[in-house]
Amino acid sequence: MSGNKLTALERNIVACRRCPELRAYCAQIARTRKRAYRDQTYWGKPVPAFGDDDARVLIVGLAPGAHGSNRTGRMFTGDASGVWLYRALYRAGFANQPDQRDRDDGLELHDALISAALRCAPPGNKPSPEQLRRCAPYLESEVMQLTRLAVVVALGAIGTRAAVGALQGAGFRFAGVPRFAHGAESTAIGPHARVTLLSSYHPSRQNTNTGVLTEPMLDAIFARARALAGAAPS
Numbered sequence: 176m177s178g179n180k181l182t183a184l185e186r187n188i189v190a191c192r193r194c195p196e197l198r199a200y201c202a203q204i205a206r207t208r209k210r211a212y213r214d215q216t217y218w219g220k221p222v223p224a225f226g227d228d229d230a231r232v233l234i235v236g237l238a239p240g241a242h243g244s245n246r247t248g249r250m251f252t253g254d255a256s257g258v259w260l261y262r263a264l265y266r267a268g269f270a271n272q273p274d275q276r277d278r279d280d281g282l283e284l285h286d287a288l289i290s291a292a293l294r295c296a297p298p299g300n301k302p303s304p305e306q307l308r309r310c311a312p313y314l315e316s317e318v319m320q321l322t323r324l325a326v327v328v329a330l331g332a333i334g335t336r337a338a339v340g341a342l343q344g345a346g347f348r349f350a351g352v353p354r355f356a357h358g359a360e361s362t363a364i365g366p367h368a369r370v371t372l373l374s375s376y377h378p379s380r381q382n383t384n385t386g387v388l389t390e391p392m393l394d395a396i397f398a399r400a401r402a403l404a405g406a407a408p409s
Contacts, residue, residue, distance in 0.1 A: 180228040180229065180320055181223075181224065181228045181317065181320055184223075184313065184316050184317065184320070185223040185224070187313075188221050188222075188223045188224075188294050188313055189220055189221055189223055190221075191221045191294065191295075191310075191313075193309040193310065194295060194306050194309055194310070197293075197295035197296070197297060197306060198220075198221075198295065200295070200296065200297070200298055201219050201220060201221075201241075201245050201295050201296050202219050204217065204219065204241045204242070204245055204296065205217030205218070205219025205245070205246075206219075208242075208246075209242045209246075211242075212242060212246055215246065217245060217246045218244070218245060218246060218247060218248030219245060220248070220295075221294035221295050222239045222244045222245070222248060222249065222250055222291070222294050222295075223250075223294070224250060224288050224289060224290040224291075224317055225249050225250040225251075225252075225284065225288070225289050226284035226287050226288035226289050227284050227285055227286055227287060227288055228288065228320075228321075229286075229321075229322075229323055230284075230286050230287050230288040230321060230323070230324070231286050231287075231321075231323050231324060231325040231326065231404040231405065232269065232286055232287045232288070232324075232325070232326045232327075232328060232400050232401075232404050233287075233288050233290060233317065233318065233321060233324055233326070233327045233328070233338075234260075234287060234288065234289045234290065234327075234328045234330065235290055235291060235292060235314065235327060235328070235329045235330065235334045235335075235337055235338045235341075236250065236251060236256075236260075236289065236290070236291040236292070236330045236331070236334055236377065237291060237292055237293065237300070237302075237330065237331055237333050237334055237377060238291055238292065238293035238294070238295070238296060238297055238300065238302055239291065239293075239294065239295065239296040240253070240254045240256070240296060240300070241296040241300075242254065243256070243257060243296075244257075244296070245295075245296040247276075247277045247278060248278055249275075249277070249278050250289040250290065250291060251275070251289055252275045252276070252277065252278070252282075253275075253276070253277065255378075255379075255380050255383070256377070256378045256379055256380070257275050258275070259378035259383055259388075259390070259393060260289075260330075260378050260393075261273060261274070261275045261282065262274075262390075263378075263390070263393045263394055263396075263397050264284065264287060264397060266394055266397070267394065267397035267398055267400070267401050268285070268401060268407045269284055269285060269286060269287040269397065269401075269407075270282065270283070270284055270285070270287075271283045271284075271285070285407065285408060286404065286407060286408055288317070288321065290313075290314055290317055291314075291334070291337075292307055292310065292311075292314065292333050292334055292336075292337030293306060293307055293310050294310055294313060295310075302333070307333070307337065311337065311340055311341065311344070312344075314337055314338075314340075314341040315340070315341040315344040315345055317341070318341045318342060318344075318345040318347075319345045324368065324370055325368070325369075325370060325371065325403060325404045325405070326370065326371050326372075326373060326400045326403045326404045327342065327370060327371070327372045327373065328373050328374075328375060328396060328397070328400050329355075329372060329373070329374050329375070330375050330376070330377040330378065331355075331375075331376065331377030331379075332355045334377065335353070335355040335372070335374045336355075338372055339353050339361075339372065342363045342365075342370060342372065343363075345365065346365050346366055347363035347364060347365040347370060348363065348364055348365075349361055349362065349363050349364075349372075350362045350363075350364065353372055354374075355374050356374060357374065357375055357376045357388075357392065357396075358373075358374070358375070358395070358396065358399075359373075359374045360372065360373055360374075371403050373396060373399060373400055373403070375388075375392075375393065375396040376388040376392070378393060
């Protein structure tokens, strides 16, 4: 994350113990590891947001993958979903490179911050409503601290619900009822800003392997996000 506006929040997220059962699960995965990564040291803790802390675009995913972000310690890194997401971000001018591997690969985001509804990897990638409720204040805090926020790209139904809740908790009010559908847009009005919520199918294997989500479809989402947010910073 560039700058230091969210540094204190990042530390609190990494140290969070609001869901002991998730901390135990993440630590267990880090100890046992996947065979392909048996020589690696897993992160095994809550994963903070990654990107530009002065971003105009906030991306909200579901949760870290057990052998993806829970291993690398960086949002959407180390699994197939990240491959799709970062390539799309690169094509839209939000990332300096299309590839991602780990926290030392040189990847940087410009004008975009990647977060999630849940910061710990949940068993079966299925968080409970209570776990999502406990984690929600972190996303709300990020929304409040992103003073130039113009667009929220929500990935999947859970990401969309989390984004709606975070915006509302931060004082934004929607013109109409926001809904989840690929490409759906909703406008939220805050005390000093207008934010567009843009929903997308999540780039999970379930969606990308079946053709529910294609690369042109994901590219269209981030092209729209770029158009709504304005030109890339020089």
